[in-house]
Amino acid sequence: MTIAPPIKREMHVVHSRGDKVFRGIVTAGALTSLVILGLIGAFLFGRGAQVFSQYGLKFITGTNWSASTEPGIANEFGMGPMLVGTVIVSVIALAFTVPMSIAGALYIEFYAQPRIKKLLTALLDLAAAIPSLIFGLWGIQVFTNIGQRWASFLGNRLGFIPIFNTISDNYGRSPFVAGCVLASLVVPITTSVAREVYSRTPRELIDTCYALGGTKWGAIKTVVLPFGKSGVVGGAMLGLGRALGETVAVYLVLNLNFRYTFKILESEGGNVASLIATRFGEASTEELTALIAAGFVLFLMTLGVNMIASAIVTRSTRS
Amino acid sequence: MTEISIPQPTRPWQRKRREQVRSGASFAAVAFVAFIVVLFTGFAGFDGWAIALFLISAIVLFIKGRKLSQKERKNAVIQLLIASGATLAFLPWLSIFASVAMKGLAGLRINFITSDMRTTVPDDEMNMGGALHAIVGSFMMVILASIITLPLGILSGVYLTEIKGRFTFLVRFVIQSMSGVPSIVAGLFVFTTYVSATHGPTAFGGALALGILMLPTVARTSEEVLKLVPDELRSAGYALGARQWRTTLMVVLPTVRSGLTTVAVLGVARVIGETAPLLLTAGSSTALRFNPVSGPIASLPIYVFGLLQIGTEYAVNRAWTGALVLMIFVFGLFITARKIGGKDKR
Amino acid sequence: MSNTSAVLDTPEQGFAGLETRGVHAWFGNHHALSDVSLQFPARTVTGLIGPSGCGKSTFLRLLNRMHEFIPSAAMAGEVLLHGQDIYGEDIDAAAIRLKVGMVFQKPNPFPAMTIRENVVSGLKLAHIKIENEDDLVENCLSRAGLWKEVKDRLGASGGSLSGGQQQRLCIARSLAVEPEVLLMDEPCSALDPGSTLRIEETIKELAEKITVVIVTHNMQQASRVSDYCAFFLSDGGPGVLVEADQTRKMFTNPNDSRTADYVQGKFG
Numbered sequence: 029m030t031i032a033p034p035i036k037r038e039m040h041v042v043h044s045r046g047d048k049v050f051r052g053i054v055t056a057g058a059l060t061s062l063v064i065l066g067l068i069g070a071f072l073f074g075r076g077a078q079v080f081s082q083y084g085l086k087f088i089t090g091t092n093w094s095a096s097t098e099p100g101i102a103n104e105f106g107m108g109p110m111l112v113g114t115v116i117v118s119v120i121a122l123a124f125t126v127p128m129s130i131a132g133a134l135y136i137e138f139y140a141q142p143r144i145k146k147l148l149t150a151l152l153d154l155a156a157a158i159p160s161l162i163f164g165l166w167g168i169q170v171f172t173n174i175g176q177r178w179a180s181f182l183g184n185r186l187g188f189i190p191i192f193n194t195i196s197d198n199y200g201r202s203p204f205v206a207g208c209v210l211a212s213l214v215v216p217i218t219t220s221v222a223r224e225v226y227s228r229t230p231r232e233l234i235d236t237c238y239a240l241g242g243t244k245w246g247a248i249k250t251v252v253l254p255f256g257k258s259g260v261v262g263g264a265m266l267g268l269g270r271a272l273g274e275t276v277a278v279y280l281v282l283n284l285n286f287r288y289t290f291k292i293l294e295s296e297g298g299n300v301a302s303l304i305a306t307r308f309g310e311a312s313t314e315e316l317t318a319l320i321a322a323g324f325v326l327f328l329m330t331l332g333v334n335m336i337a338s339a340i341v342t343r344s345t346r347s
Numbered sequence: 348m349t350e351i352s353i354p355q356p357t358r359p360w361q362r363k364r365r366e367q368v369r370s371g372a373s374f375a376a377v378a379f380v381a382f383i384v385v386l387f388t389g390f391a392g393f394d395g396w397a398i399a400l401f402l403i404s405a406i407v408l409f410i411k412g413r414k415l416s417q418k419e420r421k422n423a424v425i426q427l428l429i430a431s432g433a434t435l436a437f438l439p440w441l442s443i444f445a446s447v448a449m450k451g452l453a454g455l456r457i458n459f460i461t462s463d464m465r466t467t468v469p470d471d472e473m474n475m476g477g478a479l480h481a482i483v484g485s486f487m488m489v490i491l492a493s494i495i496t497l498p499l500g501i502l503s504g505v506y507l508t509e510i511k512g513r514f515t516f517l518v519r520f521v522i523q524s525m526s527g528v529p530s531i532v533a534g535l536f537v538f539t540t541y542v543s544a545t546h547g548p549t550a551f552g553g554a555l556a557l558g559i560l561m562l563p564t565v566a567r568t569s570e571e572v573l574k575l576v577p578d579e580l581r582s583a584g585y586a587l588g589a590r591q592w593r594t595t596l597m598v599v600l601p602t603v604r605s606g607l608t609t610v611a612v613l614g615v616a617r618v619i620g621e622t623a624p625l626l627l628t629a630g631s632s633t634a635l636r637f638n639p640v641s642g643p644i645a646s647l648p649i650y651v652f653g654l655l656q657i658g659t660e661y662a663v664n665r666a667w668t669g670a671l672v673l674m675i676f677v678f679g680l681f682i683t684a685r686k687i688g689g690k691d692k693r
Numbered sequence: 694m695s696n697t698s699a700v701l702d703t704p705e706q707g708f709a710g711l712e713t714r715g716v717h718a719w720f721g722n723h724h725a726l727s728d729v730s731l732q733f734p735a736r737t738v739t740g741l742i743g744p745s746g747c748g749k750s751t752f753l754r755l756l757n758r759m760h761e762f763i764p765s766a767a768m769a770g771e772v773l774l775h776g777q778d779i780y781g782e783d784i785d786a787a788a789i790r791l792k793v794g795m796v797f798q799k800p801n802p803f804p805a806m807t808i809r810e811n812v813v814s815g816l817k818l819a820h821i822k823i824e825n826e827d828d829l830v831e832n833c834l835s836r837a838g839l840w841k842e843v844k845d846r847l848g849a850s851g852g853s854l855s856g857g858q859q860q861r862l863c864i865a866r867s868l869a870v871e872p873e874v875l876l877m878d879e880p881c882s883a884l885d886p887g888s889t890l891r892i893e894e895t896i897k898e899l900a901e902k903i904t905v906v907i908v909t910h911n912m913q914q915a916s917r918v919s920d921y922c923a924f925f926l927s928d929g930g931p932g933v934l935v936e937a938d939q940t941r942k943m944f945t946n947p948n949d950s951r952t953a954d955y956v957q958g959k960f961g
Contacts, residue, residue, distance in 0.1 A: 043591070050592030054510055057502025061562055062518045064499075065525040068536055068559065131432025139429060142764060148437070155440035157681050159620020161648050162670050165655060166443045169663065174394045212439030219436055232801045236863075239759060241791035241870060242818030243422035250818060254805035273529030275623035276648075280655060301531045301623065308538060308627055316539055323532035334527040353727070356719040356767030359780040360758065418787075418820035 072324040079105070079321035087321065093286055093303065095315040105318040107300065107325065109288045113203070114299035114326070117278060118271040120207025120292060125214045126264050132215070133222035133260075134248060149223065155216035164280035167209035172281070175205035183293045194293045201283035203297040209281050210274060214267035221263030225256040258340050265337030269330045275301035300326045377403050401431050451671025454664045460672070463645075464633040469654055469662035478669050480635040481650035484550065485676075487639060488629065488646060489619055491554035496561040497611050504569025508576075509595050519570075526563035533559040534624030542628055550639040553629030553646065557618040565614045572606035573599065609688040616680035620673055622648035647673045710735070711756065711793070711874050711904065716770035717931070718751045718760060725751050727931035728770075731923055733874070738896060738905040740919030740940065742912060744960065747925045748932025749908045753876050756906065757793040758786040791819060794872035798879045800859035802851030802866070808834075809847040811862055815870040829869060837865035838895040857888020864895065875899065877907040881914065893918045912956060916944050924952045 043051060080087055083105060090106020136148050179199035186192045199205065229252050237247035278299055284306060285296035304319050311319060362370075381399035384390065390399055408427055412420040459477040467476030503522065507515055537556040542548060576599050584594035600607070630643030631653055647669060654666035711733040718726035726748035733739050741749045754760040755772060758779060771778045779789045802811045812830045816823055823829060830847065834840040839861040843854070854862060860880055867875060877896070881889040896905055896918050909915050915922055922944075923937035936949045947953050954960060 046593075047591045050595070051510055051512075054502050054506045055512055055514075057499050058506035058510075058518050059514065061499045061503045061566060062514065062521050065521050065559075065562065068528070068533075069521070069525060071536060071540075072532070128432050128436035131429045132436030134429050135433030139426065139433075151440075154678060154681060155443075157616060157677055158440060158443060159622070159648065159673065159677065161620060161622045161651055162443060162447065162674065163439075165651065165666060165670055166439070166446060168655065169667075170442060170446055171439075174392060177391065177394065215436050216440060230801070232797055232799060233803065235759065235762065236797065236801055236803075237818055238762065238787075239757065239790055239795040239797075240815035240818050240867065241787045242815075243418055243787060245422040245425040246418065246818040248425075250803060250814060269527060273527075273531070275529070275531045276652065280652075301529060304531050304535055305623060305626060308535065320535060320539060323529070323535050326529055327527070327532050330527045330529055331524055338523075353724070354715070354717060354769040356717070357769055358761070358767050359782075360761040360786065363782075416820065418818070421820070 072320060072327060075317050075320040076324035079318050083318075087318075088325065091288055093307075095307075095310075095312060103314055103318070105315070105322075107303070107322045109286055110298050110300045110303045110322065111325070112288060112290075113297050114272055114301075114329075116290070116292060117203050117207050117210060117282075117297065117299055118268060120204060121210035121214055121271045122264065122268055124208060124211035125218055125267055126260075128211070128215055129218040129222050129263070129267075130260060132219040133226050134252070136219075136223050137226045138244060138248060138252070152216055152220050152223070156220055158213075158216075160213055160274055160277045163209055163213040164277040166212075167205075167277060167281045171209060171212075172200050172205060175208050176200045178208075179204045179293045191290055191292050194291055196295060198295045199293050201281060201295045203282065203289075203292040203294075206278050206282045206297065207292070209277055210271050213274065213277055214271050217270060218260075218263045218267040221266060222256065222260045225259030225263070226252055229255045258343060262337045262341035265333050265340065269333040269337065272333065273301065273326065273330045274299075275305055278302060279305055373407075377407060397434075401427075447667065447671050447674050450664070450667035451674075452668075454668035455671065459668055463635040465635070469657055469665060470659050471661065473661065473664060473668075476665075478647065478650055478665075478672060480632060481645040481647045481669065482672065483635060483637070484629070484632070484644040485619060485646040485648075487637070487644070488550050488553045488557055488625070489615055491551060491639060492557040492561055492618065493611065493615060495554070496558045496565055496614065500562050500565030500614070501569045501607060501610070503566040504573050505595065507566075507570045508573040509591070509599065522563045522566045525559075526567060528559065528563075529623075530560055530621050531623040531627070534627035537624070538627040545640075548628055548630030548643040549641060550629055550636075550644040553625045553644065554639070556624035556628045557621060560621065560624065561614045561618050564617060565610055568610045568613065569607060572603050572610060575606070576602050605687045609684045612680050612684040612687065616677050616684065619680070620648055620677055622652050625649050626652070647676075710773075710775040711906075712773050713752075713755070714771045714773065716752070716755055716772060717768060718748065718755060719765075719767040720763065721765035724931040726755075727933050729925075729934045731934060731937055733904055733906060734921065735904055736900055736902065737920040738900045738907060738918055739921045739923060740915035741906065741908045741923050741925060742910075742915045743925035743932070743935075743955070744927075745910065746932075747927035749925050750878050751932070752925070753795075753878055753906065753908050756874070756876055757790050757795055759790075759795065761786075787819075791815075791870050792872055793874045793876060794867035794870065795876045795878065796860070796863050796867055796880050799883050800856055800863055802854070802859050802862050804850070804852045806851055807848045808843050808851055808854070808862060811851045812865050812869055815866055819870060821870070833865040833868045834862075836868055836895075836899065837861045838891055838898075839865060855888070857884050857891060860884060860888070860892060861895065864892075864899075868899075872903060874904045874906065877905065879908050879910060882910065889914070912944075912958075916940055924949075924955060926951055926955070 083090070086106055088111060089108050090104065091108050092104045092106050093110070094104050136145055136152070140148060176199045179202055182192050182204070183194045183199060187194065233251040233255070234247050237250050242250065279302045282297050282302065283295045284298050284302050286298045286303065289296060300322055304323055307315065307319060378400055381396055381403050384399045384403070385396045390396070404427055408423055412423060415423065454473045456474055458474055460482065461479055462477035463480035464476045503518060506512065507519060534556045536559065537552050541555055542552045545552070580598055580602060581594055584598040589597070625646050625648060629646060629649070631649045632643050632645045636642060636644050651666045651669040651673065654662040654669065713729055713731050716726065716729045717724070729752055741752065743749055751760060755768060760766050760768060768780070772780060774789065774792065777784070803814055806814060809830055812833050813823060813826060831840055831844070834843065839858060842858060843849070851859070851862060881892055884892070893914065896907065899905055907919065919940050921937065922940045924935045924943065925932050926935045927933070936943065936947055936952045938947070943952060944956050947956065
């Protein structure tokens with residue numbers, strides 16, 4: 029005998045007046061945030077689209093950024109060198125950051141005495157909060173001599189490698205030095221993330237390595253590094269996002285010159301943020317629109333990197 | 348029954364005192380040799396000494412390592428590399444702490460926090476002029492930004508965790524995306540809209556730019572803090588017959604009171620040191636001002652930044668002291684946040 | 694409490710060389726284990742039994758110098774391997790652990806490695822050259838009772854096996870470095886009864902070549918698997934060794950009344 033399946037009843041929720049007001053206020057607040065932030069995004073996108081439709085892909089690949097004051101001569105906005113400059117400085121920073129962060133995180137988690145570990149962990153958190161301006165200040169006032177020495181060493185001994193080839197002898201305000209300063213800025217962030225990841229390594233796996241007669245490095249190599257791989261990569265991407273958008277620290281250290289260069293020891297370079305910072309003051313409306321478009325491209329880059337970072341981090345915490 | 352004498356607990360695996368002294372002495376010896384090497388060769392400066400220290404340690408390691416097994420040797424080499432890499436990682440910010448403290452304190456006088464730069468030039472002596480205008484400016488903009496951002500951000504967090512309405516995905520997506528806005532782009536946005544409309548930099552413009560940077564952070568961290576409240580607490584409220592607004596206001600929010608305070612404090616700590624957006628929106632000033640809607644205004648970061656651009660000796664001294672004041676504020680906020688944040692454990 | 698020193702007499706099989714003399718263990722100020730003197734005969738299985746919390750696992754970890762990884766740990770007494778105190782000065786703890794291996798309660802093969810890589814991981818960690826890897830892998834997996842089930846998928850991930858298989862893989866991994874003694878800390882407590890029986894068979898076969906010391910909560914398991922038993926007990930203070938003897942005697946006619954009570958299930 030078949031029984032008719034039960035008929036599902038709809039469950040209505042009727043909110044009381046108090047709740048309606050409450051929900052209304054909260055929703056209004058959230059929607060306001062949504063609208064404000066969304067409008068900003070839309071604005072950036074809109075201006076960006078406008079500029080791209082006007083200049084096409086040359087906006088990204090073009091090498092000349094010049095605003096003309098004469099009515100007859102057209103403006104030429106190519107942010108190619110800035111984009112390349114941004115990437116170069118960030119890559120240099122990342123190249124230094126990743127090994128240092130991994131070493132720093134491993135040291136804190138596995139080699140430091142308990143009291144030093146607590147102290148260093150707390151200091152690391154504080155270090156991540158230092159405003160980037162202060163890194164710029166330290167960069168020009170304290171680090172430049174050291175950075176200059178290293179850059180001159182590279183230039184003199186390894187000058188045959190194209191990127192280390194330089195014409196001038198003044199290395200102080202080069203992408204190399206800027207990259208070093210940027211690295212110091214990013215290191216606290218990536219080291220914190222790496223340390224957090226390594227601290228979550230399952231203790232039994234580490235114990236097993238020791239029980240098999242391994243050394244501390246054996247345990248780290250066999251268990252800790254593979255376990256932490258994706259988390260550390262996520263942290264590095266986070267650091268990269270920070271480096272790409274950084275304005276002041278680079279601006280203070282770098283000698284700004286807006287043209288293509290891969291010679292990282294040469295005292296000139298630029299990044300998109302510095303471009304905006306230097307040109308906004310005297311920019312015409314057209315140039316302003318172009319600057320916004322450049323900012324939009326930068327925003328897309330950091331957005332992309334951050335999304336990859338959170339995807340990697342969520343994937344690693346899930347597995 | 349025989350009396351059992353319990354022996355003393357020992358730790359035979361720990362390095363004996365004698366061995367610790369020996370390794371400390373050998374490290375000091377290596378450091379000294381590195382110092383001598385630096386004197387006689389071209390290695391200059393602190394980094395030269397550090398490199399010499401590293402190379403000599405490596406040589407000593409190789410000599411001592413010949414009587415170790417292969418795995419022991421590898422372990423020791425890696426230990427040296429990790430210690431060196433970690434030192435490299437820690438040195439910059441340790442150096443920053445030390446430099447800011449020493450150089451900043453050298454120029455810190457009472458007039459630094461009581462007067463402004465209206466009548467002094469950066470090149471004047473350190474007992475003239477000050478940064479009061481910058482401190483007041485920063486405070487004003489941060490407070491204005493907080494007034495706008497904190498309610499909106501917390502309401503967004505409440506919406507995402509308590510109400511979970513139709514717009515949840517959109518709100519979360521937009522907040523996530525906009526938290527990656529580079530600070531200069533936020534400043535540029537306010538520059539081309541508000542600042543252009545009002546013909547000039549103002550404190551309110553600066554506050555808007557800071558707010559854009561604060562809002563996503565405050566919203567996201569509020570959501571995370573609220574998510575930590577176990578659902579059983581809400582169920583208990585509803586089971587007692589309370590409506591949603593009562594449950595939220597009287598059960599959920601008080602539970603995370605310290606968490607939300609932390610959110611606010613951390614949000615402020617994040618933006619108080621921002622330079623780039625203020626460059627485009629608030630400008631700078633030498634005089635103490637209190638008007639948020641008319642005229643440019645000074646702020647601590649711009650104060651330091653401007654002095655660095657000038658670059659003369661006294662200007663740089665002032666910059667270090669300004670940096671010290673800024674750091675004290677940031678750290679004060681940070682430590683406050685930690686202290687408050689720990690109180691939510693329930 | 695009486696001071697018990699147990700010499701388990703097996704004149705035919707000889708002395709395994711592993712013995713403890715008056716061993717104590719502390720965690721900070723907490724005295725966890727008091728005055729345990731025990732000898733482990735060669736090529737036998739000794740079960741450490743007793744209610745939970747009386748120091749059996751702590752005692753086990755003293756035998757391969759894993760106790761010292763806990764920051765507040767301290768010990769007293771001697772643990773002798775072939776007459777040498779393994780806590781002596783200038784003794785390499787890692788070398789001891791090659792001779793005294795350990796299998797843990799929760800199966801924990803290295804997740805980032807294949808089955809084959811897991812088996813040889815101990816040798817890689819110790820930087821021991823492997824003469825013939827295929828033979829070694831087959832040998833260890835066979836002794837662990839796992840060869841037939843995995844011989845066609847040695848390249849599969851270590852985590853793709855069932856719980857019981859994973860534990861046998863861990864046993865094979867420990868065997869690869871050729872220990873003289875294998876310590877097992879409740880190896881079956883996380884497994885189903887079927888896997889448990891298979892591992893118990895494996896343990897009995899292993900004892901033909903090496904000495905096994907197994908901590909177990911399960912008295913039936915102890916009576917099935919071990920030749921000798923050592924009964925630990927704590928009255929709220931430090932754990933002590935109450936009695937140690939041949940398994941049959943412990944379960945049928947123990948000397949101490951507390952042992953009798955425990956094996957009859959009156960407590961614990």
